[in-house]
Amino acid sequence: MLIYDSVQKTKLPLVPIKEREVSIYVCGPTVYDDAHLGHARSALSFDLLSRTLKALGYKVTLGKNFTDIDDKIIKKVEETGKSMQEITGFYIDRYLEEMAALGVGRADIEPKATQSLEAIEGMIQKLIEKGFAYQTSNGDVYFDTSKDTHYGDISHRVGNEEESQSRVAHTEEKRNSKDFALWKACKENEDICFDTRLGKGRPGWHIECSAMIEKHFCGNDKYTIDIHGGGADLLFPHHENEAAQSRCATGHELAKYWMHNGFVKIDGEKMSKSLGNSFFLKDALKAYDGEILRYYLNSVHYRNDFNFNEEDLLAAKKRLDKLYRLKKRVTPTTGSVANKEFKKALIDAMSDDLNISVALSLIDQMVAQNNEQLDLDPKNKGLKKEIIANIEFIDDLLGFGGKEPFAYFQIGIDETLKQKIEQLIAQRSEAKKIKDFIRSDAIRDELIAMGISIMDTADGTVWEKA
RNA sequence: GGAGCCAUCGCCAAGCGGUAAGGCCGCAGCCUGCAAAGCUGCUAUCCCCGGUUCAAAUCCGGGUGGCUCCUCCA
Incomplete structure (x- = not known):
């Protein structure tokens, strides 16, 4: 098996940590909204990977998380008055249902951030102890990117220049512009926070993946898992940060191989929430059968961009x-x-x-x-x-x-319509038998107008929804 | 401003230095009462300009065009 490693930027033969076993972790969705076609493509890509590896005889362990702690979720809680569990539970169920319609198999491990707080807390503690993280006056904990000599190895970003053009807002208390939050302390009137040894607050986005991988997988001295996957937009900063946290906290690399799937685009532009051009999977599934969507979305190599039309x-x-x-x-x-x-x-x-x-x-x-x-x-x-x-x-x-x-x-054909179709076909067969082709062709035209195409075969006439 | 990716037939899309897969569409034929379906055949020298090589769509340099990341993102 050859896989393209997006860190080394080349195809490499897959040599798993453990012989005949492959561990894969894919970044799953943040569950505050319906899944769009981009989520589908990612899920589909790694489903294909997992199926292929199984066909090759590997024992595959696939992990895919649900990010169920997040600012956007909190915003939704505030907007709707519903509980966080109601919202995330709802979207997790939807996600799983829709992916099932696409024939995507369930992951072996489906961790949630809310269920991984201990692991998260432990990893942050370790990072603080080892001097890779620092706490600010308001209780936030940041990862100190300057302490990690390998920071940048994943996404190949040059770390030395001052990033004057960076679009990331400078926070006064951050030591370096690239430092990122491991823990966000609870502010005055926020009610969604978790009580931990780090104080009241909630984890930053990146730490959950590192913590969950550490919690659920064990590899060897060098790597924790074989393959880490996700959308190409996660390469930086998400995966860079995950890799840094894990490397510094555990002393070994997070993953041996990194795989990233390309984007789904609409009219040549990346589909994204901010552009407002998202095509929700639920809408696509209303219009097209899941199997056809699966075939279509998988018909282009996973690394290429996919222009949906x-x-x-x-x-x-x-x-x-x-x-x-x-x-x-x-x-x-x-x-x-x-x-x-x-x-x-x-x-x-x-x-x-x-x-x-x-x-x-x-x-x-x-x-x-x-x-x-x-x-x-x-x-x-x-x-x-x-x-x-x-x-x-x-x-x-x-x-x-x-x-x-x-x-x-x-x-999509209901029973009454089906009966009507079969009735018309029977009538047409009668007409054909007495060579009344004017009538038989008229019936065929009628069927075509209904969106039904017919084929005369040796075993009789069969029909299809066009 | 910094960092990348991509550019192959009307459309989608393989190709990873050895002389252009496949699909859709189209055309011709076989089959059919006529169709549909199915089958057969036909249809590109790879964005442009240089270079390396016996050999380049494939490697290198320079253009042009498109996209992405650096902000939540699959």
Whole structure:
């Protein structure tokens, strides 16, 4: 398995800390609002990573956190009058539901900041003891970036210059402009704070990940986990800071490899809350089936930026349709063993830093080739079994193609409509039988107007929602 | 102002020094009562200019254009 390490900026062979085991930690969402397509892409990227590693025989332990302490959450509490738990619980459930619709598997460990306060507190204490952190007069604790000689190694930022142009506001009590909060002391009339040995307050954003990783994973003297992942926007400052905290507190590096997924863009611009161009996953799921969204969002290599648009989504859907049409042709059959070369080629493609484009092209070629073979030899049972097995393997590795194929083409059609369609098709068959093609074509036109396309096959007429 | 990334057919997208995968769209054909579906065939020398090399879309330098990070962010 080759993975691209965004710190070394090169593809590296994956050599896990423990043989045949891979530990992965991915930065999850801050749960104060609905997930957008960017969250989906990140989840999908690391889902693909985890599936690929499992297919290669690794035992994968995936951790993904929920940031449930945050200024934006507090703001929402103030705005809505709801409790923090109500808000975060609501969005966590939504997140998990929506990701499930995309076929994203649950993480093995799903820590929350609120459940990790002891670990957070412990790590901050250790940083203070070791002289890597300092407390200001109001009780805030900052990480002293000047004490960490490796600060900047993750994001490759030059640390010496004065950052006069930095957009970060200077806080008087900060010793260096790059220092960041480990602990934010409670202000006068704030009611959301946690009582700890550090006083009343709440953790800074970065410390929770370091603390949770330390709490839930153990590696060796050199590294805690194998792979740390997240969106490319987290590289700095979030991951730089996480790495610094962990390095200084524990004496070993946080992760051996760092992987970052590219952005989802709308009209060429990064989708973000501040630009107001977020496309919420819940809205996308209203318009498109989760499996199609999954296929589409995963169809571009995870490191590239992804420009979301409907035409491309439709093109992706057509590609998935073809796989399901092949599945329709072989459907009542049960699988045996997938084609060896196909299976190997697919795994090889994914083993090369998740080269999904090559994997999808292999699937396209498999579909065309098997369709041709079926054209030539429609009754070949062994072939059918192999095809089904191929598709099962695709579903396992990439997470699509698992539905019952007739159902796939009928998503969104209710029972009454379905009956009407089948009635019209029956009428058309009658007309065809007596060669009343004017009538049969009129019925077909009617169906097309309803958004239904039909195909006459040797086994009768089948229909699809267009 | 500082730091990066990217630029391949009308569109999406692989490629990682050895002579341009795949998909969508389009065209032609086979199949069909006609369609649809499926199959077959056809369609690019890689933003520009230099350089390195026997060989460059791939490496180096310089342009141009787009995007991102340095502020919450997946």
